[in-house]
Amino acid sequence: MCIKWLKRIRPLRILDGKIMRKIALEKIRNIGVIAHIDAGKTTTTERVLYFTGKTYKIGQVDEGTATMDWMIQEQERGITITAACTTCKWRDININIIDTPGHVDFTIEVERSLKVLDGAVVVFCGVGGVEPQSETVWRQADRYNVPRIAFVNKLDRTGSNFLDTIDQMHKKLGANAAAVQIPYYQNEVLSGMIDLIGKKLIIYKDELGNEMETKEVPAELLSEVNKQHDILLEKIAEADELMMDAFVHGKKTDEAQIKEAIRRSVIANKFVPVLCGSSFRNKGIQLLLDAVCDYLPSPADLPPIKGTNPDTEEFEEIIASDKAPFCALCFKVATDPYVGKINYIRVYSGSISSGEYIYNASKRNRERLTKLVRMHANRQEIIEKVHTGDIVGAVGLKETRTGDTLCTEKNPILVEAMRFPEPVIQQAIEPKTKQDQERMGMALHKLAEEDPSFRITYNHETGENIISGMGQLHLEIIIDRIMREFNVEAQVGAPQVAYRETITKKIVSTGKFIQQSGGHGQYGHVVVEMEPQEMPGTGVTFEEKIKSGAIPREFIPSVKQGIFDAAKSGALSGYPVTDVKITLIDGSFHDVDSSEMAFKMAAAIAFSDGLKKANPILLEPIMDMEVVAPEEYMGTVIGDMNSRRAKIVSINPRANVRAIRAYVPLAEIFNYATVLRSLTQGRASYTMEPSFYAEVPSHIAERIISGLASSGARKSF
Numbered sequence: 267m268c269i270k271w272l273k274r275i276r277p278l279r280i281l282d283g284k285i286m287r288k289i290a291l292e293k294i295r296n297i298g299v300i301a302h303i304d305a306g307k308t309t310t311t312e313r314v315l316y317f318t319g320k321t322y323k324i325g326q327v328d329e330g331t332a333t334m335d336w337m338i339q340e341q342e343r344g345i346t347i348t349a350a351c352t353t354c355k356w357r358d359i360n361i362n363i364i365d366t367p368g369h370v371d372f373t374i375e376v377e378r379s380l381k382v383l384d385g386a387v388v389v390f391c392g393v394g395g396v397e398p399q400s401e402t403v404w405r406q407a408d409r410y411n412v413p414r415i416a417f418v419n420k421l422d423r424t425g426s427n428f429l430d431t432i433d434q435m436h437k438k439l440g441a442n443a444a445a446v447q448i449p450y451y452q453n454e455v456l457s458g459m460i461d462l463i464g465k466k467l468i469i470y471k472d473e474l475g476n477e478m479e480t481k482e483v484p485a486e487l488l489s490e491v492n493k494q495h496d497i498l499l500e501k502i503a504e505a506d507e508l509m510m511d512a513f514v515h516g517k518k519t520d521e522a523q524i525k526e527a528i529r530r531s532v533i534a535n536k537f538v539p540v541l542c543g544s545s546f547r548n549k550g551i552q553l554l555l556d557a558v559c560d561y562l563p564s565p566a567d568l569p570p571i572k573g574t575n576p577d578t579e580e581f582e583e584i585i586a587s588d589k590a591p592f593c594a595l596c597f598k599v600a601t602d603p604y605v606g607k608i609n610y611i612r613v614y615s616g617s618i619s620s621g622e623y624i625y626n627a628s629k630r631n632r633e634r635l636t637k638l639v640r641m642h643a644n645r646q647e648i649i650e651k652v653h654t655g656d657i658v659g660a661v662g663l664k665e666t667r668t669g670d671t672l673c674t675e676k677n678p679i680l681v682e683a684m685r686f687p688e689p690v691i692q693q694a695i696e697p698k699t700k701q702d703q704e705r706m707g708m709a710l711h712k713l714a715e716e717d718p719s720f721r722i723t724y725n726h727e728t729g730e731n732i733i734s735g736m737g738q739l740h741l742e743i744i745i746d747r748i749m750r751e752f753n754v755e756a757q758v759g760a761p762q763v764a765y766r767e768t769i770t771k772k773i774v775s776t777g778k779f780i781q782q783s784g785g786h787g788q789y790g791h792v793v794v795e796m797e798p799q800e801m802p803g804t805g806v807t808f809e810e811k812i813k814s815g816a817i818p819r820e821f822i823p824s825v826k827q828g829i830f831d832a833a834k835s836g837a838l839s840g841y842p843v844t845d846v847k848i849t850l851i852d853g854s855f856h857d858v859d860s861s862e863m864a865f866k867m868a869a870a871i872a873f874s875d876g877l878k879k880a881n882p883i884l885l886e887p888i889m890d891m892e893v894v895a896p897e898e899y900m901g902t903v904i905g906d907m908n909s910r911r912a913k914i915v916s917i918n919p920r921a922n923v924r925a926i927r928a929y930v931p932l933a934e935i936f937n938y939a940t941v942l943r944s945l946t947q948g949r950a951s952y953t954m955e956p957s958f959y960a961e962v963p964s965h966i967a968e969r970i971i972s973g974l975a976s977s978g979a980r981k982s983f
């Protein structure tokens with residue numbers, strides 16, 4: 267009897283020595299926490315870990331004890347830098363959470379997280395409302411079609427306004443959002459919330475938020491609650507047919523029906539329920555967790571993702587099922603001091619065990635998975651097997667990089683790659699000694715592998731290593747890591763703008779690489795059309811329209827390679843070239859002397875010569891900037907902005923301050939934090955993010971090209 271029973275509950279997998287059964291797909295939620303900087307993402311995630319029993323003590327961002335902000339640089343600065351994953355359980359649902367950074371310099375972390383997540387909790391600050399970076403992450407979530415719920419945080423603070431934040435979500439984000447709760451204050455202290463679906467009051471009984479009591483809605487609030495309840499139903503009806511039908515025909519809907527309608531419309535990405543609370547005061551987290559389970563999709567609820575078969579180049583659907591062939595996407599690479607390189611993967615279909623071989627369809631090679639780990643911020647738990655829907659760490663994959671698809675050799679598939687932002691700022695870095703040079707080489711390689719928005723180049727003219735990234739803070743953190751983690755002493759130049767070059771005229775250019783003086787010669791000849799891209803931001807593209815075999819097919823990839831190599835350095839000042847459309851239209855070859863190398867060289871010559879003829883210009887990054895300052899400083903701040911070539915877009919009142927939105931060239935706002943502090947006695951704040959590239963005015967371009975505007979003071983570390 268006993269043996270039989272034991273057999274029946276045979277474990278399907280072992281987790282760190284503990285017996286665990288495989289989790290049904292419907293019981294999984296893969297969610298991200300996204301928001302403007304400082305909105306309270308990490309504070310909220312720490313509370314989630316506490317209330318789900320994952321941690322026994324609440325981690326505090328301000329004390330540097332947050333589990334999710336584990337990097338020393340995060341703890342010192344009180345900000346999140348790297349997206350951290352963890353897993354917890356609420357009710358019978360397993361939740362994989364990724365806490366993302368809000369600072370725009372680390373936008374790649376949001377981008378890669380949204381790529382693999384099934385749903386998101388968007389946190390808003392109840393005082394700041396919909397801040398610029400909230401708009402950015404919202405647009406990112408739109409791009410990946412990620413269903414979301416909203417949590418308006420910091421409602422304990424004076425000046426916070428829950429309903430106004432929802433109003434801003436309508437106006438600034440165009441979101442079909444409505445409150446499913448409203449905050450409840452007693453003597454101006456946030457003490458609970460009123461659930462608008464069931465129309466009941468939930469009061470917190472203790473500071474830690476462990477005890478809650480459900481009560482009737484106080485009579486004086488009934489009319490407001492009824493009004494908000496009706497608005498909620500109306501908004502859901504806009505997104506859900508069944509609800510619309512009930513609404514139009516005046517049918518009564520019960521609590522369960524309303525919740526089902528919310529779930530359907532959230533998964534369809536047509537509605538955003540808005541919750542409220544204060545993570546710092548431990549209010550609203552349990553209800554947020556309920557909403558994550560009730561409304562956000564499981565991997566089974568979403569339509570299958572599409573991939574391309576690399577052999578046939580045809581689209582194929584990847585079915586979320588353990589029975590389907592294995593397919594996963596590597597979305598992050600990190601180096602752990604003990605485990606070594608960890609590839610974070612999201613499994614879209616099938617399952618795999620440690621020790622098995624996988625096929626990297628992006629690199630077209632086989633690699634062995636030596637270990638599988640479940641990530642808890644920077645800690646790992648060893649697991650034997652991963653299943654569809656899981657987000658885990660894989661160890662042992664030497665060649666696999668961010669964006670690579672892992673699958674089986676029999677069923678190769680490529681999941682659409684993610685977008686990596688272009689760096690806007692660069693800095694020279696020189697090691698002090700020979701030993702430092704070796705260590706720095708290793709450090710730069712490892713860091714670039716972890717972070718696709720960080721690039722390394724070598725300036726042949728000056729003999730300097732140049733590091734490029736998304737902003738001053740990004741490079742500051744990279745330099746700090748090079749010094750501390752890799753023990754490198756280095757000198758760094760002042761941060762400089764990463765300019766770009768482009769062309770303004772359509773031309774035809776010819777490139778010849780012909781050497782025929784005795785022995786085996788070289789013969790490459792290409793004719794290309796070069797024109798400005800219609801859409802800025804498209805980058806350099808290559809198309810081939812060769813007629814009647816003027817260039818044999820086998821040499822076309824070399825032509826493309828030659829062009830992309832040459833595009834790394836422009837005609838004016840050697841900055842990378844962007845937004846040029848190249849069409850290969852003609853050329854010729856020699857039966858014996860033509861080689862891949864000869865065509866690569868010929869293409870590079872055609873491109874470089876063409877650039878000079880096509881009226882090249884210099885482009886600079888323009889930042890979308892918001893300065894929030896008290897009314898009395900408006901004149902000073904605007905005056906200063908005007909002296910920085912800023913174009914002011916809007917000035918809006920916000921609570922008791924004003925928000926100025928402007929486009930400013932990055933070159934004009936280095937170290938703006940210090941400037942703004944002294945202009946406003948520390949009473950203003952600002953955020954900015956790269957928005958687009960624009961032509962540098964000619965008098966400034968001349969100075970940059972002649973080298974006058976780009977010398978930077980050296981800093982030594």
Ligand SMILES: Nc1nc2c(ncn2[C@@H]2O[C@H](COP(=O)(O)OP(=O)(O)OP(=O)(O)O)[C@@H](O)[C@H]2O)c(=O)[nH]1
Nearest residue numbers: 303304305306307308309345346368420544545546
């Ligand atoms: N008063 C109040 N302060 C809060 C609340 N939630 C977070 N904070 C504070 O806001 C600051 C930022 O909180 P974080 O949790 O680090 O914010 P974040 O969104 O993770 O920030 P980044 O990851 O750097 O973008 C900290 O000082 C928190 O203590 C809240 O509900 N009320």
Ligand SMILES: [Mg+2]
Nearest residue numbers: 307308345346
């Ligand atoms: Mg954070």
